[in-house]
Amino acid sequence: MSDRAVEASLVRAFRMAQRAFPRDFRDRHGREMGEAFERALRRRLGASGPAAAARFGLAAVVDAVRQGWTERTRSGPPDGHGRPERGGPSGHERGGVMRGWATDLRIAARALRRSPGFTAAAVAVLALGIGANTTVFSALRAAILASPPYPELDRLVLADLTLSRNGEPPEIMPWSYPKFRVLAEADDRLVDPLAGYALRSVTLTEAGPPTRIGVELVSPGYFGILGLTPALGREFGPSESDPGDPPLVAMLSHDLWRGRFGADAGVLGRTIVLNGDAVTVVGVAPPGFSGLTGGAEVWIPMAAAGEVVSAFMTRGAQAHWMRVVGRLRADATFEAAQAWMEGLGRAVAEAHPSGESYEEYGGTARLFEDVRVNENGRAAVLLLSVAAGLVLLVACANLSGLLLARTRARARDTAVRRAVGASRWRLVRASFVESGLLAGLGGGLGLVLSVWGTSVVAAAWPQDFLGSADGEMRVMSLDALGLDLPVLAFGLAATAVTMLLFGIAPAVRGASTDLSARLKEGAGASRRADRVAGVDLRALLVGGQVALAVVLLVGAGLVGVSMKRLLDVDPGFEPEGLLTVQFSLARGSAWSDDPVAFQDAFLERVAALPGVEGAVMGVPPYGGHWSVTLVQDVEGRPPVPPGEGERIGINIVTPGYFEVLGIPLLQGRTLDETDGLDAAPSVVLNRTAAVRLFPEGDAVGRRIELGITDEGKERLVTVVGVVGDARYTPPDEPLIPEAYYAAREFPLTASSLTVRVAGSDPSALVPAIRAALQELDPPTPLFGIRTMTERRAEATGDRRVVLWLLSVFAAVTLLLAATGTWGIVSYAVADRRRELGLRMALGAGRGRVVGTVLRASVAAGVAGLGVGLAMAWAGGRMLDAFLFETSARDPWAFAGGGALLLAVVALASYVPARRATTVDPVEALKAE
């Protein structure tokens, strides 16, 4: 070996050894130290020859490593005499375990500060993973896990009426008030106490403008059953349950009491006016309680329903409108209560026979805890939890890749530490401390992210997801959704698990790094070192990220395809530029005796407003049905067996309804001013009704019976026209037959007004419409104000939220998988520089070299893709509740998700692979 070669290699070794010093020290003294070494070395070469120079050089290298390491781990100010540390146990190792941790933490913090790029990437990745998890877990808690604050939830039951038609399986039914009396007065009740409840809306005219508010009609004992005590006053007593002597008393919700009555304790004994009836306030509900229906602002005794809401409610034995909640009697099991309810249902049917031979009433009981959240809500939260878990897993894989590359980059540092006697345990510990610090930073930022995320989710989460399946109960609420302690604990647990997951691999690797190999060699041998138990870690990480990301991509794709198909469903009318509002004539209004005159006057005023192109009344599209009945007879056909007629929706509309909404006329004529005046009613059918009832296409002129007959009118109604199918229910529900009656046929005191407005914002017209109503009838409020666009969005709301969140998660994982692949391939290329340079020097073309690099990562990507697609295939069931006319194995979603991911992986590999070909072969070889 020539002198020059000895000199060059020793100089390089000393430079490397200098890296043992902390950066700030190197910045101050590094250059001078290096120069001093070179000059001293050269002087020795000249004076004593290469052997002496080499001895000196090697001694200087080892000395530099020792002093550098000492400098690095030196804590606090130096002792008074500036004594440098010598080899042997260093200060912190003598100073006890805690001081060691503190030192490790300081070292880790310094190391992270020194590589801001790595730190930023790792913290961002962790924050995304932990943030997504904490957000979803918060929603999960609020929407499903959090129990309502009622005592002994396992004893709380719903007592239900059931109805079986034509021997079909029984369905759960609401109770009628007379039937409820049978239950409430039964002997030896196994559900006791019990109380009925139902939500209606009424107009409140007191302490402010007339407002439509939710009122729960409840029977005495309701609050007690839920373990609630009024914040003020009392709840309803047993004496307040006689419909013959309607108890005109009310309880206010805490919010209404505060908002509208200024939290005045003197509110007790005051009268408020509900639907024109004066009722006396006797109590205020505890804070946060809005009834089992979730919509109550006022409670009145059920016995007053006939007086305040509608007379038929307390009288009609077949008017089913209320639910019953109760507690299991102390000595009763749930099963016994169920059996008892079955018997009771039969007793109720005997006491109040429906008169329909095909109907069979019964009873059952359900546990409150089983009912309170519907399956879609559970499915949505479960789905999103899995998605968030996948995001976290991908984040961990991504981080592992980052740390793997970092461990490699610092292999010499590690080797140096081992050289100066740091134990394997210390190195593992240092690695853990660094991971822990990262996890702490990422976790902290993740919690910040989830504070923001939960507020977004709370705002977007569909109300439908929070209630029971039949919509009669909604006790869950996201109003208070936030980061409470358990959620915080979950965030920290997720942080800890993440730390373990990505802390272990690099720690083990870092410690097992072969010392001599590391000191002697360059990076060339590292690829072998990236194998753990024969598995190539890099391929595993690329494949793993791809597999997890493709699951989310396919899931988002499936819901996206469903969403598109849902939005493509023809609404059957022209939804743009429509505004819908509801009204209900106040009790005692001057117009009550002649609602048709009111409708005419109201429509006339609204139509005269500037910008209004047309105004009509009737249930608007996406507004459900005024009523749903059965077609009982088609003239000229054999009689329909009772209960087996076609289900048909009924709507009551003013002239011009079809024209203003843009529902096309297909046959015959639409309804006009003359309809409803004589004794022979006319109806217009939708296309579905016409096709189902008159498959030969001869609907116009035929007569049918729809089971809603008014006194003095003919039983059969004449079909005068057929119109297109407009959607009254969400687009994922099947179309049903519809029949439209003229408004004059059934004078209604409550209806919806639909206005077609010129210009871009239909809601700008609301003040003018409100003023017009105020002028006509001051005590009547306007409510349910929504544009048709909003109604349409609501009709697809559930899926929208799921799609939106799933897409965010999918986008995040795609990004993570792309950056993760990029990072791992870059690191692989850097590692193989020498080999690739050699290949190019030996004449391999650029394409060949790129191919070599690409092959490895694309192979890993394809393998991951296969696993991921198989997982998506197997797990597709979870999505069933959110799919519409889309198979959970929709080939487009699978092909699209797979292709997108493969393209991203190929691109993320290609760019760093390209860089490999820019290696100058000579340089690459020289560098070693």
Added chain:
Amino acid sequence: MADPADDPQAVLPLSPPVFHVLLALGDGTSHGYAIMQAFEELTDGRDHLLPGTLYATLARMAESGLLEEAAPPDPDADARRRYYRVTPWGRRVAVAESERMRMLLDVAAGRGLAPERA
């Protein structure tokens, strides 16, 4: 001498590199490489300071007040280098250490352990 922090005895014995740097610098102002070279010449090449130890020692001595950084001694000097000189405190410490060593040497001579001067 009331303050024990002012007592040079409190920091004795000095580690060899610290004492070597104090010896090499003497009353002059010098930079790292020159200190290294001076020490080697003072010991006739029988002992040396390795660069890692030297620069770590210089940094710590400057931190603890035995040395201070100084302006280059002449305008032609390399301005990118750091120059050091011994502080008065450093001087007292060096003297105290030398006295301690002399005392030890006297003891050694009395026991026949010290080499005879030529």
